[in-house]
Amino acid sequence: MTGTMKVGAIISPGKVKVVQVNKPKPGVGEVLVKVKACALCTWEQRVFSGAKQVPLPYLGGHEVVGEIAELGNGVHSRWKVGNKVAIRTLAHCGECYYCQQGEDNLCEQIGKLPRPVLEMDGIGGLSEYLIARPSQLFRLSPELDFTIGAFSEPLACVIHSIEKAHLKIGNDVVIVGAGIMGLLHLLLAKKLATRVIVCEVNAKRRQLAKELGADFVINSAEENAVEVVKSLTDGRGADAVIHTTAIAEVAAEAIEMAGKMGRVIMYGSFYPDKPISVSPNYIHNSQIVITGAVSPSTEDFLKATRLLNYGIINPAPFIQAVFPLADIQEAFQLASKPDTFRVIVSF
Ligand SMILES: [Zn+2]
Ligand SMILES: [Zn+2]
DSSP states (O other), X not given: OOSEEEXXXXXXXXXXXXXXXXXOOOOTTOEEEEEEEEEEOXXXXXXXXXXXXXXXXXXXXXXXXXXXXXXXXXXXXXXXXXXXXXXXXXXXXXXXXXXXXXXXXXXXXXXXXXXXXXXXXXXXXXXXXXXXXXXXXXXXXXXXXXXXXXXXXXXXXXHHHHHHTTOOTTOEEEEEOOSHHHHHHHXXXXXXXXXXXEEXXXXXXXXXXXXXXXXXXXXXXXXXXXXXXXXXXXXXXXXXXXXXXXXXXXXXXXXXTEEEEEEEEEOSOOSSOOOOOOOHHHHHHHOOEEEEOOSOOHHHHHHHHHHHHTTSSOOGGGEEEEEEGGGHHHHHHHHTSTTOOEEEEEO
């Protein structure tokens, strides 16, 4: 199978265009996936706006699902043409220090392995077809809508994060920020039988957090969030704090919300990145653990697809809009507006 395919490439800041490139052919041990849906994440939005500078044209898309279209030689018979799959586009080497310890989200080769589309740089999910190794594929149930399946990657990121919080039944958890990532944390934390306090400045998002099961919501613009968390926890502070905003100053506050033995997770990337001050004595005396969560591992992806396949987590409230590839400019413009949830490009 040869020929060309359409991709949605960012060609200049604020401009994305459908262009034709060569359609890839699966090599030995590879499969060709017909992409069905790809969601636009913060990374793509930052490249689109010009905030993140990368060589252009750039082909984004890492929240991607599709259907197996062609099998290369040597692919195991468990995979069939027509299988619905989520793709972990973050290819890892399997050979480095971190991969060999099972921490493949920290692979030394991330971002350095060959890109799927030769004509341009980028992760490549916004393409009609994508080459993958079977180890990057995770089954989606035949009944699952592709727009729901497109949440496999963000949900896997959130699973990676929440497992670092080592939650116990009955724990007090603070989630700072009720964007889509904060709210996915909320859904998981409630499944783990914890009491969840959500801090968010936007009234609509606070309301949605309540509807999705938050036990308390704090308007951090009007209330002293650290004090409210302390008063809700008998002065102790929370057992875990998950920080999902991009604002460094807010992260400093998140650390103050943790009680003794508390786990603080820096989930989101910070933009702009600014140093914050932390009292080393506070860490010494309280034994809090401050850590981060970056990208999903293979195991996280497996768990995420299982949660979606079995309907344990339903991300439907987070779908803002679905656009066909032809309207990708409109899709990027909507996704880049503040306070929008996931915009999905369908193929
Ligand atoms: Zn993402
Ligand atoms: Zn590696």
